[in-house]
Amino acid sequence: MRRLTNLDLKSYLFLSCAIAILFSAVILAPTGHHLQFFTRPASRAASILAHVQKSPHYLGAVKNTKSVSVGRNGVHSTSRNADESINSLTSKMAYEKELKVAQLAVARASILTKSVFAEKAKGTISKEDKSPVTIGDYGAQALIIAAIKHNFPSDEVVGEEEASSLREQKDLSSKIWTLVKDTKLEDAESDKLLGGPIESEEKMLEAIDAGSSAGGNKGRIWALDPIDGTKGFLRGGQYAVCLALMVDGDVKVGVLGCPNLPVDDSVALTEDIGVAASDKEGFGVLFSAVQGEGARSQPLTRGAVSEGHAISVKKITDVSQAVMCESVEPGHSSKGDNALIAEKLGISGKPVQMDSQAKYGSVARGAGDVYLRLPVRKDYQEKIWDHAAGDLIVREAGGQVTDIHGKRLNFSLGRTLDENKGVIATPANIHPQVLKAVGEVLTAK
Numbered sequence: 001m002r003r004l005t006n007l008d009l010k011s012y013l014f015l016s017c018a019i020a021i022l023f024s025a026v027i028l029a030p031t032g033h034h035l036q037f038f039t040r041p042a043s044r045a046a047s048i049l050a051h052v053q054k055s056p057h058y059l060g061a062v063k064n065t066k067s068v069s070v071g072r073n074g075v076h077s078t079s080r081n082a083d084e085s086i087n088s089l090t091s092k093m094a095y096e097k098e099l100k101v102a103q104l105a106v107a108r109a110s111i112l113t114k115s116v117f118a119e120k121a122k123g124t125i126s127k128e129d130k131s132p133v134t135i136g137d138y139g140a141q142a143l144i145i146a147a148i149k150h151n152f153p154s155d156e157v158v159g160e161e162e163a164s165s166l167r168e169q170k171d172l173s174s175k176i177w178t179l180v181k182d183t184k185l186e187d188a189e190s191d192k193l194l195g196g197p198i199e200s201e202e203k204m205l206e207a208i209d210a211g212s213s214a215g216g217n218k219g220r221i222w223a224l225d226p227i228d229g230t231k232g233f234l235r236g237g238q239y240a241v242c243l244a245l246m247v248d249g250d251v252k253v254g255v256l257g258c259p260n261l262p263v264d265d266s267v268a269l270t271e272d273i274g275v276a277a278s279d280k281e282g283f284g285v286l287f288s289a290v291q292g293e294g295a296r297s298q299p300l301t302r303g304a305v306s307e308g309h310a311i312s313v314k315k316i317t318d319v320s321q322a323v324m325c326e327s328v329e330p331g332h333s334s335k336g337d338n339a340l341i342a343e344k345l346g347i348s349g350k351p352v353q354m355d356s357q358a359k360y361g362s363v364a365r366g367a368g369d370v371y372l373r374l375p376v377r378k379d380y381q382e383k384i385w386d387h388a389a390g391d392l393i394v395r396e397a398g399g400q401v402t403d404i405h406g407k408r409l410n411f412s413l414g415r416t417l418d419e420n421k422g423v424i425a426t427p428a429n430i431h432p433q434v435l436k437a438v439g440e441v442l443t444a445k
């Protein structure tokens, strides 16, 4: 009787396996997924599975995706090979919600900053008045942190601003509150995903103060710069709303809202970059990237976000043709060194000056090519929120980003990039050449 049961069990197992194989061959054949899985080296498949299962958002199933990808090497592909496909699927699955929340939160905050920017442009707020930055910064930080905390309550945030001084300036606080409570996405579903409006002025102050994480190499931490390029914002130029998610110190998701850049990725950078006018498509551009997924762009709008489209750095065969970009502020990056480096590389075109991480976005979409940030002050430590999103977006678009010594930016050390000096962001293939020129110029000093 006992032997008979074991036999039955074996037959049952054999039959189940046969049905599973048959199912895989017949049902999955058209998608090609089973082939990808079986042809993949076992170790790679195991590491992918481990990666997925480690994710706190592991759902236990793989979804299909139809995006066009740009791999780390900058190669475009409309039909991905097996490795790209599985990488893409696992990352997308792991950070799909984080990406959506980040994109929508940045878009909502961009609406707020753009309205302050427009008031300033109309002359309602004077040029000398520093308050537009303050209002925009605090308001954008409150909206973004509230959205993060609504969706991921135990995540930490490293935000540039804190509300202590605001609590003493009641007038300013209530001005910001007026703006914050009236800013929402026009797509009700999207606004609801962000948790809807903040309940009260006090909750707004609490949200701002929730950006006080010390950063580090453990857990899920968001790096937020609500208005990067403060000076650009004030002078009516470029600025960016920047948000990145780090997991154990590694940047996984990066989003940049650039409300004053042209929507069209193919518009080349020129010296008088100016401010792109809003049109029916949108009011600027929203860049985003997920590690291993490539980088994408789409118009910044007041509604829902879309999948956007893949972007990539420009293919440069002759470095002398590269377009350089640098900070407007002379104190942020050494223009003299940049000029010497350009000369060494044979670049005769003038560098395009623009504020904020809009420079990273421009390199990522091939509008600019070489972003140099050579330190002016030896003691200055770059802040993680000034680089985390841009670094990922450029690398995912086929670029390389290092400091002036060729080291990758290390976001795991706290609120600042303690181990790095300066930044070099370029298409990956010309990075060694640019790094060499930087080294020669700096050692000759």
Ligand SMILES: Nc1ncnc2c1ncn2[C@@H]1O[C@H](COP(=O)(O)O)[C@@H](OP(=O)(O)O)[C@H]1O
Pocket (backbone or CB within 6 Å): 160, 225, 227, 228, 229, 230, 231, 232, 327, 328, 329, 331, 332, 333, 354, 355, 356, 357, 376, 377, 380, 383, 386
């Ligand atoms: N001496 C310095 N060297 C490099 N960066 C500096 C700096 N002083 C300030 N910054 C940073 O430069 C950022 C702007 O970068 P850019 O020059 O590319 O526009 C500022 O961000 P905020 O504008 O958010 O304060 C600020 O954090």
Ligand SMILES: [Mg+2]
Pocket (backbone or CB within 6 Å): 225, 227, 228, 229, 230, 385, 386
């Ligand atoms: Mg900044």
